Amino acid sequence: MTEVTLSNIVKFYGKHQALHGINLDISDGEFVVLVGPSGCGKSTTLRMIAGLEDISGGEIAIGGRVVNDLPPRDRNISMVFQNYALYPHMTVRENLGFSLKIAKMDAAEIAKAADEAAGILGLEELMDRKPAELSGGQRQRVAMGRAIVRHPDVFLFDEPLSNLDAKLRTQMRVEIKKLHQKVGNTIIYVTHDQIEAMTLADRIVLMKDGHIVQVGTPLELFNTPVNTFVATFIGSPPMNLIDGVVSGSSTIQLADGLSVPVPASAQGQVHNGQRVKFGFRADNLMPYGHAVEEEGERADLELTVTLTEPLGTETVLFTDLAGTEVQGKMLNPRPVRPGEVLKFRLMLDKCHVFDAATSDAIRG
Amino acid sequence: MTRRRLPEWFLLLLPAIIVIAAVVLIPLIFSLYSSFTPYKLTRPSTLWKWVGTYNYEKILTDAKFWAAFGRTVLFLTIALNLEMLLGLGIALMVNKVTWGQRTLRTIIMFPMMFSPILVGFQFKFIFNDNIGLVNNALQSMGFNVALPWLVDGKLAMFSIAFAEIWMSTSVFAILILAGLFAIPRDPLEAAKVDGCTPFQSFRHITLPFLMPFIYIAMTIRSLDVARAYDIVQIMTGGGPARRTELLWTLMSRTGYVDARMGLANAMGYVSIILSVVFTIYFFRKLTAARAQIGMEG
Numbered sequence: 001m002t003e004v005t006l007s008n009i010v011k012f013y014g015k016h017q018a019l020h021g022i023n024l025d026i027s028d029g030e031f032v033v034l035v036g037p038s039g040c041g042k043s044t045t046l047r048m049i050a051g052l053e054d055i056s057g058g059e060i061a062i063g064g065r066v067v068n069d070l071p072p073r074d075r076n077i078s079m080v081f082q083n084y085a086l087y088p089h090m091t092v093r094e095n096l097g098f099s100l101k102i103a104k105m106d107a108a109e110i111a112k113a114a115d116e117a118a119g120i121l122g123l124e125e126l127m128d129r130k131p132a133e134l135s136g137g138q139r140q141r142v143a144m145g146r147a148i149v150r151h152p153d154v155f156l157f158d159e160p161l162s163n164l165d166a167k168l169r170t171q172m173r174v175e176i177k178k179l180h181q182k183v184g185n186t187i188i189y190v191t192h193d194q195i196e197a198m199t200l201a202d203r204i205v206l207m208k209d210g211h212i213v214q215v216g217t218p219l220e221l222f223n224t225p226v227n228t229f230v231a232t233f234i235g236s237p238p239m240n241l242i243d244g245v246v247s248g249s250s251t252i253q254l255a256d257g258l259s260v261p262v263p264a265s266a267q268g269q270v271h272n273g274q275r276v277k278f279g280f281r282a283d284n285l286m287p288y289g290h291a292v293e294e295e296g297e298r299a300d301l302e303l304t305v306t307l308t309e310p311l312g313t314e315t316v317l318f319t320d321l322a323g324t325e326v327q328g329k330m331l332n333p334r335p336v337r338p339g340e341v342l343k344f345r346l347m348l349d350k351c352h353v354f355d356a357a358t359s360d361a362i363r364g
Numbered sequence: 365m366t367r368r369r370l371p372e373w374f375l376l377l378l379p380a381i382i383v384i385a386a387v388v389l390i391p392l393i394f395s396l397y398s399s400f401t402p403y404k405l406t407r408p409s410t411l412w413k414w415v416g417t418y419n420y421e422k423i424l425t426d427a428k429f430w431a432a433f434g435r436t437v438l439f440l441t442i443a444l445n446l447e448m449l450l451g452l453g454i455a456l457m458v459n460k461v462t463w464g465q466r467t468l469r470t471i472i473m474f475p476m477m478f479s480p481i482l483v484g485f486q487f488k489f490i491f492n493d494n495i496g497l498v499n500n501a502l503q504s505m506g507f508n509v510a511l512p513w514l515v516d517g518k519l520a521m522f523s524i525a526f527a528e529i530w531m532s533t534s535v536f537a538i539l540i541l542a543g544l545f546a547i548p549r550d551p552l553e554a555a556k557v558d559g560c561t562p563f564q565s566f567r568h569i570t571l572p573f574l575m576p577f578i579y580i581a582m583t584i585r586s587l588d589v590a591r592a593y594d595i596v597q598i599m600t601g602g603g604p605a606r607r608t609e610l611l612w613t614l615m616s617r618t619g620y621v622d623a624r625m626g627l628a629n630a631m632g633y634v635s636i637i638l639s640v641v642f643t644i645y646f647f648r649k650l651t652a653a654r655a656q657i658g659m660e661g
Contacts, residue, residue: 052553073559085550089572089657098568099558146558 002028002063002153002186004049010057011044011210018044019210021058026203031180031187035197036207037233042190043158045207049188050079050156063153078147079156082163084139086131092118092142093127099150117145120182121175137168144176148183157189161196173199194234198222206230228359231279231352237316239279240326243356246274252353254278254322260299260346266353266362275356282316284350285328287342292331297348303328305340317342395629403626405619410626419630428606429631432614436638439521439610440589443528444582450529451536451581452574456566458537459544469541472534480531484598487527488514491599517607520600524608527595532588536581543577544570575653583646590639611635 004026011019019041026032034042047053049060051072060067067075078099086095094101096114105113118124121141131139140160147155157176161169177200180187191197197204198218206213206221206229214226218234225231225239232238244252249272250262260278262270270276285301286292306325307318315333319326328344330336353362399419403411423429458468475483490497491513499510513523547570555565593612596602602613611631619628 050557052556072556073561077557079554079557081550081554083548083550085548085554087551087554087569098555102559102564102568146554150558 003061004063004154004186004188005061006045006049006058007061008058009045009048009055009060011041011048011053012056017210019056022210022212024205024212024215026186026188029184029186031177031189031200031202032205033189033191033197033201033203034205034207035191035194035233036213038192039209040207041210042192042205042207046079046156046158046188046190049154050077051075076150076153077156078150078152078154079158080140080143080147080160082159084131084143084163086139086142086146088131091128091130092123092134092145095131095142096123096145096149099146103150113149114145117149120148120179121145136164137172140164140172141175144179148179153186155185155187157187159191160189161191162193169196176200195236198234204234206233224361224363225352226361228277228279228354231354231361235281237282237327239281239352240285240321240324241277241279241354242322242324242326244276244278244322246270246272246276248272252276252278255324256322258322260351261297261348263351263353264349265364267364269362269364270353276362277354277356277359279352279354280346280350282327282329284347285326285344287317287328287330287344290330290332290334291345294347296350299346299348301344301346302341303344305336305342306338308336308338319344395632398626399630399633401626403624403629405623405625415626419627420634422627423630423634428609429614429634431606432609432611433635433638435521435609436590436592436611436635439525439528439592440586440642443525443532443589444585446525447529447533447536447585448578448582450533451538452540452578454533454537455540455544458541469538472537474534475531476534478531480594481598483527483531484595487523487530487595488599491523514600515604517604520604520608524596524599527599528589528592531595532585535585536578539577539581540574543574546577547573572653572657576650576657579646579650579653583643583650586642586646587639590635590642611638 004024006022006024009019009022010017022041022045024032034045036042044053048055049062051067051070055068062075062077087098090098093111093114096117097110100110100113114127115124118127121144123138123141123145126134126138126142131142134142140163143160160176161172164172173196176189189196189200197206201218203215204218204221205215208229214221214230216224221230221234225234228239228241232241242254244254244260246262247253247259249270250267251259252262253259283292301321303319303321305317305319309316309318310333313331315330315336317328317330317336319328336342354360355362398411400416401411401413402415402418454472458465458472461468478486489495493499493510493512493515496513498513502509502511512519514520551569552565555569560568591612592610593616596608596610596613597616600608602609602617606614615628615631615635618631619625
């Protein structure tokens with residue numbers, strides 16, 4: 001059983017504080033993705049778990065054992081690096097077997113383990129090549145093979161797909177998920193790409209400026225973001241946010257004289273005159289005739305389309321609502337010209353309200 | 365009458381051809397020719413007397429020449445290996461220094477800034493059996509000895525090698541340090557995670573990366589040391605009784621003291637073989653080491 005526990009982890013680089021007390025419990029076999037914009041401390045956190053960075057404060061435990069002062073070799077972890085970090089002077093076979101050779105396993109066992117890893121990742125044909133003779137995707141697979149060959153307690157992935165082209169990235173994403181289903185180890189995965197986080201994670205840890213902002217399943221983060229940062233970081237296109245002021249107890253006054261009712265989830269949590277941001281996803285702003293048939297309270301809006309982004313199964317429509325550019329979606333799309341006026345419906349009970357001052361979600 | 369014009373490419377290359385001919389080609393042909401004559405500087409007419417391979421036959425059977433040849437190879441091997449090991453050690457330590465590393469790098473290079481002649485004089489003083497630093501230090505510590513540092517054959521070779529190593533270890537240190545700077549960080553981190561101890565990381569990752577740099581330094585230094593002359597000349601003059609004679613002190617003695625330039629030139633051509641062999645050897649190693657870490661192409 002390999003849980004990973006981070007208690008109040010702090011990291012200083014000189015005077016600059018990179019991490020401000022990270023607390024996280026990762027259970028055995030869980031696939032956790034650390035995601036956030038660059039500089040948020042996600043890679044630092046991962047490297048501290050790996051033992052490649054000193055821990056300035058707090059405690060990291062792997063499988064119940066505090067590893068703060070253990071070198072990486074005593075932590076039984078393996079890591080896949082962004083730049084693959086293959087040993088350029090060794091063949092694929094030697095790269096795969098290196099850790100076992102260091103562990104003084106005998107040659108026959110090393111060969112067997114290397115072949116097994118190669119089988120899982122489809123590297124059989126490449127075993128005698130050097131990394132320089134491999135494509136990006138192949139190198140990435142070797143790096144993963146090198147990680148799984150040791151049967152570690154925990155896999156650490158540091159932005160492993162960011163050097164691959166879009167198509168290969170999608171493909172490798174699926175392979176990583178399959179790998180996890182096959183081997184079932186604990187995986188901690190760092191990325192800046194919210195799509196990778198959404199598709200891979202059992203649980204997402206969203207970080208910003210050295211703090212954890214929200215931890216939850218992909219759908220929790222998508223459906224109930226704790227603040228505007230989460231709302232705009234997770235999901236594509238990002239959540240639309242419009243400035244407004246609460247008037248009375250159940251109406252939000254937007255610019256241009258528009259008003260919307262306070263969503264059910266926030267009722268009773270707002271007060272008259274409170275400045276808020278009114279948020280909704282593009283999926284909830286759809287033109288009639290091209291929308292999901294669903295029940296619920298709705299507002300009808302006549303809006304002028306300013307820009308379109310056809311994606312095939314849907315088209316993203318840009319329009320102005322209360323002086324703010326917002327995005328809606330059109331299902332079963334037909335060609336739309338900029339300037340065309342469409343009648344949209346906004347699903348009110350799926351909207352969110354955030355406090356304008358603190359950016360935090362207002363939710364009952 | 366129309367004059368035939370020289371082709372353009374020839375005209376354009378002419379300045380370079382003239383310079384190379386004057387500086388390299390003519391001296392080379394002249395020295396090669398004179399190695400087949402009994403040319404004595406004191407009797408210029410001997411330049412026109414052809415003796416065929418007489419000089420070469422004489423050298424090949426000359427015990428003194430082969431003694432100097434063997435001593436040069438030995439000196440080269442010992443000095444180069446020690447310089448490499450010391451340079452590697454210094455480079456690894458300096459690489460760990462985080463504060464004041466630039467200054468340290470400059471200081472390391474100080475010995476390279478001295479003329480070998482001066483280094484020779486300095487160590488001649490240090491190893492002097494009467495007034496030298498080493499013997500005085502030994503006596504102050506209570507050893508009642510006066511070691512003949514520059515007189516005893518073995519001790520004199522040691523003293524010369526010591527001076528040579530003092531002067532040139534920094535060449536290795538600097539080149540290896542450059543190699544250390546060029547090593548990518550990722551494979552080293554991967555090795556840590558893969559379970560390597562610091563020594564294993566060095567042995568399996570760092571060293572293969574450094575080998576090309578080590579062989580480049582070896583190539584350069586082997587040519588340098590093979591023509592070692594100044595330090596030896598100053599410290600012992602090849603003596604006493606030729607016990608520290610190296611190829612170049614022997615050659616210069618034959619050519620300028622005995623004035624037998626024809627013979628000296630023949631020695632020069634034989635000893636070139638030494639440099640050529642070492643250069644080929646180290647270049648082969650260099651190419652192999654580069655191929656190993658995927659630097660080829």
